[in-house]
Amino acid sequence: MEDRREETLDPLDWGAAREVAHRAVDDAVAHLSGVRERPAWQAPPASARAFLSQPVPQGPTELAQVYGNLVEHVRPYPMGNIHPRFWAWYMGAGNFAGALGDFLAAIDGSNLGGGNTAPALLDRQVVGWLRSMVGLPEGSSGTLTSGGSAANLVALTVARNAKAGVDVRAEGVAAIPRPLRFYASDQIHSCHQKALEVLGLGHHALHLVPTGPDCRLDIAGLEAAIAEDRGRGFEPAAVIASAGTVNTGAVDDLLAVGALCRREGLWFHVDGCIGALLAIAPRHRHLVAGIEAADSVALDPHKWLHAPFEVGCALVRDARLHHATFALHPEYLEEQSRGVAGAESLFDYGIELSRSFKALKVWMALKEHGVQKFGRLIDQNIDQARYLAGLIEAEPRLEMMAPVTINIVCFRHRLPGADEATLKAFNSEIMFRLQEAGTAVQSDTTLHGRHGLRVAIANHRTRRADLDLFVRELLRLGAELQRG
Ligand SMILES: *Cc1c(COP(=O)(O)O)cnc(C)c1O
Numbered sequence: 001m002e003d004r005r006e007e008t009l010d011p012l013d014w015g016a017a018r019e020v021a022h023r024a025v026d027d028a029v030a031h032l033s034g035v036r037e038r039p040a041w042q043a044p045p046a047s048a049r050a051f052l053s054q055p056v057p058q059g060p061t062e063l064a065q066v067y068g069n070l071v072e073h074v075r076p077y078p079m080g081n082i083h084p085r086f087w088a089w090y091m092g093a094g095n096f097a098g099a100l101g102d103f104l105a106a107i108d109g110s111n112l113g114g115g116n117t118a119p120a121l122l123d124r125q126v127v128g129w130l131r132s133m134v135g136l137p138e139g140s141s142g143t144l145t146s147g148g149s150a151a152n153l154v155a156l157t158v159a160r161n162a163k164a165g166v167d168v169r170a171e172g173v174a175a176i177p178r179p180l181r182f183y184a185s186d187q188i189h190s191c192h193q194k195a196l197e198v199l200g201l202g203h204h205a206l207h208l209v210p211t212g213p214d215c216r217l218d219i220a221g222l223e224a225a226i227a228e229d230r231g232r233g234f235e236p237a238a239v240i241a242s243a244g245t246v247n248t249g250a251v252d253d254l255l256a257v258g259a260l261c262r263r264e265g266l267w268f269h270v271d272g273c274i275g276a277l278l279a280i281a282p283r284h285r286h287l288v289a290g291i292e293a294a295d296s297v298a299l300d301p302h303k304w305l306h307a308p309f310e311v312g313c314a315l316v317r318d319a320r321l322h323h324a325t326f327a328l329h330p331e332y333l334e335e336q337s338r339g340v341a342g343a344e345s346l347f348d349y350g351i352e353l354s355r356s357f358k359a360l361k362v363w364m365a366l367k368e369h370g371v372q373k374f375g376r377l378i379d380q381n382i383d384q385a386r387y388l389a390g391l392i393e394a395e396p397r398l399e400m401m402a403p404v405t406i407n408i409v410c411f412r413h414r415l416p417g418a419d420e421a422t423l424k425a426f427n428s429e430i431m432f433r434l435q436e437a438g439t440a441v442q443s444d445t446t447l448h449g450r451h452g453l454r455v456a457i458a459n460h461r462t463r464r465a466d467l468d469l470f471v472r473e474l475l476r477l478g479a480e481l482q483r484g
Contacts, residue, residue: 004057006407011063011132012134014062015108016063016064017063018131019064019477020063020064020067021161023067024067027071028099029074030097030109032082032096032099033340033430035082035083035084035086035461036083036137036160037430038083038436038438039437039439040061040076040080040082040083040085040086040435040438040439040440041083041086041435041441042076042077042439043077044077045077046155047073047146048073048074048076048077050428051069051072051073052073052074052296054114056061057126057228058251059239066239069206069345069351071138071415073294074472075081075355077098077209079091080441081093081094082094082461083441083461084459084462085092085439085440085441085462085466085469085470086440086441086442086459086463086464087234087442087456087457087458087459087462088111088441088442088443088454088456089161089246089443089456090246090303090408090456090458091302091303091309091458092271092272092301092302092303092304092307092458092459093306093458093460093461094306094307094430095306095308095309095365095457095460096366097361097364097368097369098306098307098308098362098364098365098403099181099308099361099363100360100361100364101360101361101362101363101364101365102144102308102358102360104360104364105356105357105358106357106360106432107120108358108360109359109366110186110359111354111355112355112356112357112358112359113345113346113347113352113353113354113355114335114341114342114344114345114346114347115340115341115342116336116339116340116341116347116481117340117342119343119357119360120346121340122357122359122360122363123144123346123357123359124346124358125354125363126144126279126363126366127142127143127144127313127359128142128221128407129269129366129371130299130301130313130315130362131140131315133277133279133280133371134272134277134279134291134292134295134297134420135225135279135291135292135358136297136315136317137292137293137317138314138354138479140316140318140319140321141315141316141317141318141319141322141323141349142313142314142315142316142349143313143314143346144311144312144313144351144355144358144359144362145268145311145312145313145314145350145352146307146310146312146438147298147309147310147311147312148189148191148271148273148298148300148303148309149191149195149304149312150190150312151273151312151313152189152195152240152269152271152298152314153191153194153195153198153199153271153300153317154194154314154326154350154351155201155269155296155297155314155315156161156195156196156238156240157195157199157236157266157270157317157325157326158184158201158296158316158318158321158322158325159224159237159269159296160173160180160237160238161264161297161321161324161325162267162318162321163180163233163237163238163267164176164180164234164237165177165178165276166282168326171217172200173200173201173388175197176235177235178233178234178235178280179205179233179235180201180205180235180236180237180238181205181229181235181236181237182196182201182205182206182207182208182225182237182238182239182240182482183207183208183222183225183226183236183240184206184209184210184214184239184240184241184242185208185209185210185211185215185217185218185219185242185245185250185265185278186208186209186210186211186250186461187211187215187216187242187245187246187248187250188206188208188240188242188245188271189246189271189273191207191244192206192240192271194322204411207225207229208223208327209221209222211250211404211448213245213403214250214251215245215248215402215447215465216251216252216253216373216383217241217252217257219253219256219257222239222257222260222377226264226266228270234238236264236266237267238259238266238267238268239257239260239266239267239269239467240269240271241254241257241268241269241270241271241294242271242274242275243270243271243272243275243278243287243288243291244272244273244274244275244276244278244405244406244408244464245274246274246294247402247408247410247445247447247454248273248402248403248405248408248410248447249276249385249404249405249406249407249408250277250322250402250405251275251288251405251406251454253290254270254288254289254290254293254294255290257290257291258290258293261295262475262484267296268292268293268294268295268296269293269294269295269296269297269298270294270476271274271298272288272291272295272297272298273298273299273300273303273407274300274303274406274433274458275287275288275302275304276291276298276299277299277303277305277374277378278406279291279302280371280374280375280378281375281378281379281382282370282372282375282376282378282379283379284378284382284406287405287406290431292389294317295317295318295348296314296316296317297314297315297318297451298314298315298358299312299313299315300313301310301313302372303458304377304378304381305362305365305366305484306365306375306396306457306458306465307358307361307365307459308361308363310358311358311359311361311362314349314350320415323348323349323350324348326348326349326350327345327348328348329345332425333345333347333353366439368469374400377460378407381406381407381457381459382406382464384407384457384464384467385404385406385407385408385455385457386404387464387467388398388455388457388467388471389404389409389411390468391465391467391468392409392411392471394419395471395475397413397414397416397475398411398412398413398414398471398474398475399411399412400412401447401450401452401453401466403449407456407457407458408451408454408455408456408457409454409455409456409457410445410449410453410454410455411452411455412427412452412475413426413427413430413450413453413475413478417481420449420450420451422453426478427444427451427452428479428483429481430453430474430477430481431444431453433469433477434435434473439469439470440466440469440470440473441472442454442455442470443456455470
């Protein structure tokens with residue numbers, strides 16, 4: 001072997017490296033094409049736990065063996081969201097072009113903080129595509145983030161600074177003359193509480209308006225809340241409308257919220273992590289009419305666009321306000337009209353300086369399939385949710401817990417005469433058994449004090465037969481449990 005006093009991480013033997021990579025790709029294709037044959041989920045066994053608690057390696061291991069470790073101890077025990085019968089929380093199911101995109105982005109290696117580079121142009125292009133899909137006007141700004149929580153935080157930071165009445169960047173939140181208030185339905189995602197806490201406003205700044213059985217933002221209640229807060233010396237700043245709530249998929253009346261925000265001078269933010277992309281679904285885009293008038297929108301390509309984790313996106317109508325909230329150029333990060341630095345920095349639109357080339361996975365999948373296909377897949381999931389609701393409604397042992405607006409179905413197994421706690425334990429037991437058997441993965445939630453199971457079909461691999469199997473197994477387990 002040649003004497004290498006100057007070391008590198010590059011393989012000494014590129015041929016061997018290529019061999020491992022080819023095997024990884026062959027295995028990846030088999031893994032994805034055979035996903036239906038595997039359990040939807042299985043817990044990591046003791047052997048994997050032990051292996052994954054080993055200390056940091058001091059010396060080398062052959063790449064082929066490292067890959068072997070992954071194959072043995074990691075790959076068999078994933079979350080399962082690429083499986084056709086995974087419907088828990090709210091996740092996308094991934095896609096092959098997107099996975100290749102993540103690999104190729106890593107090979108390219110660019111830092112997407114900015115730069116006079118093709119990857120930076122591509123990042124801009126993807127943000128522009130997402131903006132056009134949602135319907136915000138050209139000239140709006142946007143940024144890809146790690147996910148929806150970060151996207152909402154970016155948008156709410158712009159909203160806070162726009163409505164503070166002082167220069168928050170200079171003076172801080174303590175200088176805000178009257179405490180800001182943000183409004184949302186009580187079905188809002190928890191990331192908004194976190195955002196307001198991080199923004200130094202405290203979560204009491206989040207005024208939640210109670211929902212009725214439809215789980216939508218009550219516009220009269222919202223108006224009353226704003227008036228009441230004004231009377232108490234607060235400064236109503238923004239409304240956070242949900243385009244698809246996480247519990248039930250309820251979609252707030254965006255036209256009404258937008259009109260109210262214009263009337264009252266409030267920032268109109270839409271949390272569209274679930275449903276902003278309804279705007280591309282031919283048969284359901286009417287549900288988000290009015291989203292195009294939002295001051296800001298958060299959306300999540302790693303949900304209904306099935307991009308591999310992670311990628312979210314914040315869009316802001318007023319690009320100037322967005323830029324003014326985050327732009328910062330110390331002497332070592334000046335923009336340049338020539339050379340690699342570039343004249344427009346992507347890091348000026350969020351808190352991250354170094355950024356991944358996550359745009360590539362979205363770009364590749366959108367180019368491979370076209371937006372229309374993604375729109376049809378959203379319609380397909382909604383049809384499947386209605387189909388599941390039909391099965392539940394036709395079955396006397398089951399009951400629906402909330403109306404189905406989009407692709408989320410909340411329901412429970414009845415247990416005649418049982419109290420709420422017993423019902424919760426019974427339904428949870430069914431859920432755990434379905435997961436542990438690897439049959440299907442669903443989650444649960446509590447709506448207006450009533451516990452239920454929850455199926456969110458954001459999955460391009462799901463078929464109706466999967467839902468038939470799910471209901472059949474659920475009923476079988478319910479009967480088995482009742483027999484004791
Ligand atoms: C998923 C979700 C979020 C948070 O997004 P992450 O990508 O998980 O950070 C926010 N709001 C809603 C409505 C969501 O469904």
